Amino acid sequence: MATHLILQKMFRTGFVSEPAPAADLALRTREQHIHADLLGIFGQAVAIRHVDAGSCNGCELEIHALGGAHYNIEGLGVKFVASPRHADLLLVTGPVSRHLEVALKRTYEATPEPKWVVAIGDCGCTGGMFGESYASCGRVANVIPVDVEVPGCPPTPLALLEGILAAVSAGVKTPAAS
Incomplete structure (x- = not known):
C-alpha cells in the first residue's frame, strides 16, 4: 500500500529537475579539427601499438582512459592494434628493462x-x-629513436592525446633503425 502512495505523490509532483541543455556545437570544433588533421595525414586512421617496456602500469591506466566515452579517441580516427606490423605509431611506457630491450627493438x-x-x-x-642500472636501460631513447616525449607520472589522458597528435602532425617520420 505504501508503494501506491509514493507513486501517487510522484505523479502529482511531476518533474522537478531542470531541462537538458541544448548541444553546443562549438565545442565539437576541436574534435573535428583533430579528425581532419588525422585524415589529411593518414587518409583514414592512426594505428597505435602500445608497448609496456617495464612500467608500473600507472601510464597504462591513463592510456585506457583514452578509450573511454569521455575522450573517445576511436571516434577521432585513433585506434589501438595488436600487431606492430599494422601500426603507424609506437606508444612506449616505462623504463626499458634489460629483459625487454630486445623485444622493444624487434617491435x-x-x-x-x-x-x-x-x-x-x-x-x-x-x-x-629507476634510471640506468643492471636491470634497466633507462629511457626509451636509449634503445630506439623517439619522436615525442610526454612527461608526467603518469601523464593525463589529454597530455597523451596531445603527444600523439604532436607526433603525427609534425609530418616528420622516424629514420630507419641503424
Whole structure:
C-alpha cells in the first residue's frame, strides 16, 4: 500500500529537475579539427601499438582512459592494434628493462615505415627513479629513436592525446633503425 502512495505523490509532483541543455556545437570544433588533421595525414586512421617496456602500469591506466566515452579517441580516427606490423605509431611506457630491450627493438623493426615513437611518462622520457642500472636501460631513447616525449607520472589522458597528435602532425617520420 505504501508503494501506491509514493507513486501517487510522484505523479502529482511531476518533474522537478531542470531541462537538458541544448548541444553546443562549438565545442565539437576541436574534435573535428583533430579528425581532419588525422585524415589529411593518414587518409583514414592512426594505428597505435602500445608497448609496456617495464612500467608500473600507472601510464597504462591513463592510456585506457583514452578509450573511454569521455575522450573517445576511436571516434577521432585513433585506434589501438595488436600487431606492430599494422601500426603507424609506437606508444612506449616505462623504463626499458634489460629483459625487454630486445623485444622493444624487434617491435620497432617490425613496425613499417613511416613510423613514430612516443615515449610516455617520466620513466619513458628520462628513466624516472629507476634510471640506468643492471636491470634497466633507462629511457626509451636509449634503445630506439623517439619522436615525442610526454612527461608526467603518469601523464593525463589529454597530455597523451596531445603527444600523439604532436607526433603525427609534425609530418616528420622516424629514420630507419641503424
